[in-house]
Amino acid sequence: GDSVTQTEGPVTVSESESLIINCTYSATSIAYPNLFWYVRYPGEGLQLLLKVITAGQKGSSRGFEATYNKETTSFHLQKASVQESDSAVYYCALGDLNMGYKLTFGTGTSLLVDP
Amino acid sequence: EAGVTQSPRYAVLQEGQAVSFWCDPISGHDTLYWYQQPRDQGPQLLVYFRDEAVIDNSQLPSDRFSAVRPKGTNSTLKIQSAKQGDTATYLCASNANTGQLYFGEGSKLTVL
Numbered sequence: 001g002d003s004v005t006q007t008e009g010p011v012t013v014s015e016s017e018s019l020i021i022n023c024t025y026s027a028t029s030i031a032y033p034n035l036f037w038y039v040r041y042p043g044e045g046l047q048l049l050l051k052v053i054t055a056g057q058k059g060s061s062r063g064f065e066a067t068y069n070k071e072t073t074s075f076h077l078q079k080a081s082v083q084e085s086d087s088a089v090y091y092c093a094l095g096d097l098n099m100g101y102k103l104t105f106g107t108g109t110s111l112l113v114d115p
Numbered sequence: 116e117a118g119v120t121q122s123p124r125y126a127v128l129q130e131g132q133a134v135s136f137w138c139d140p141i142s143g144h145d146t147l148y149w150y151q152q153p154r155d156q157g158p159q160l161l162v163y164f165r166d167e168a169v170i171d172n173s174q175l176p177s178d179r180f181s182a183v184r185p186k187g188t189n190s191t192l193k194i195q196s197a198k199q200g201d202t203a204t205y206l207c208a209s210n211a212n213t214g215q216l217y218f219g220e221g222s223k224l225t226v227l
Contacts, residue, residue, distance in 0.1 A: 004157070034214060045118070046158070046206065046218040053214065091157055100146055100170055101210055105157030 002027050002104045006092045009110035013082050021077040021109045023066075023092035033094040035068050035075040036103065041088045049077075049090070084115045117141065119219035121207050127225045128197050136192045136222045140209030146170075148216065149182055149192050150206040158206055164190065197226045 006023045013019050027033040037049040037059075050059035055070035066077045075092060089110045095103040120139040128134055140147050146165050150158035161180065162172040166187035175182065179197075184190040194201055204223045208216040 036214075045220040046208075048215045051214055093157075095214075097212075097214065100163060100165065101212075101214055101216065102148065102160050102163055102171060103158075103216065105159070107155070107157045 002029055002033075002094060004092050004094055004104055004106035006090075006106035007109045009089075009108070010112055011109055012112045012114060014114045015084055016081045019077075019079045019082045019086075019111070021090055021092075021111070023075045023077065023106060025073050025075065025092070025094050027073075027094055030094065030096040033096055034101075035066070036093040036095065037064070037066055037075075037077050038091045038093060038105070039088050040091070040108075046091070082111075082113045084113045087111055087113045119207055119209055119217050121205075121219035121222050123222060124220065125223050125225075127227065129227055130198055131196050133193065133195045134197060134224065135194075136205050136207075136224075138190045138192070138207030138219060140188065140190070140207070141211070141217055144209035144211045144217070145187070146210040146212065147184055147190050148206075148208040148210070149190070150208065151203045152206055152221070153203040161192070194224075197224070199226045202226050 003026045007021045036051045039049045050061040052059040052068040058067045089108045092106040093103040095101045148163040149161045152158040162175045162182045164184040182192045204221040206221045208218045
């Protein structure tokens with residue numbers, strides 16, 4: 001089946017430092033998977049951070065970036081300078097429009113940014 | 116625009132008891148999903164609907180779990196004879212076929 005593996009947390013980073021959360025995927029039932037990063041801030045519901053539909057493309061939002069690399073089956077999340085407000089749990093996911101966007105999620109990476 | 120609404124937010128049961136979770140999706144969203152998220156794991160799809168039709172319930176433990184969406188709007192997920200292994204947060208999400216799922220805050224179930 002399809003699966004997503006991401007950096008195990010918790011990850012602690014000092015404010016203004018750079019961040020990378022690794023995500024690799026295996027899509028056995030989807031020919032052209034779409035890739036997503038979702039985020040859960042404290043006290044809030046899960047929400048979309050960014051998505052990339054096509055391999056080779058980059059998505060960005062709120063200073064975060066992720067590039068869909070089909071060769072390495074990766075979709076790592078990066079930010080050049082984190083802020084305390086970025087403290088949250090980040091989930092990598094894959095899905096497909098033709099399968100109703102039923103998403104397969106990774107286990108989540110808890111990020112704590114020290115002020 | 117109102118978001119996805121779920122109730123109850125919390126439920127605590129003894130093994131063998133039943134519970135129902137209710138979800139009101141965003142108006143106009145034809146696709147509705149139920150996910151189960153055990154502690155320290157990612158959400159795992161249980162079932163999803165397009166309008167009132169079940170599209171995929173292959174991961175729904177059919178002997179004790181059931182889900183309906185009779186008018187293609189609100190949905191109910193029911194667990195009969197709950198087990199400790201059912202302890203998790205149950206997430207409802209809706210989608211208007213844009214690739215962005217909108218999640219509710221979840222219903223946290225504890226089975227003692």
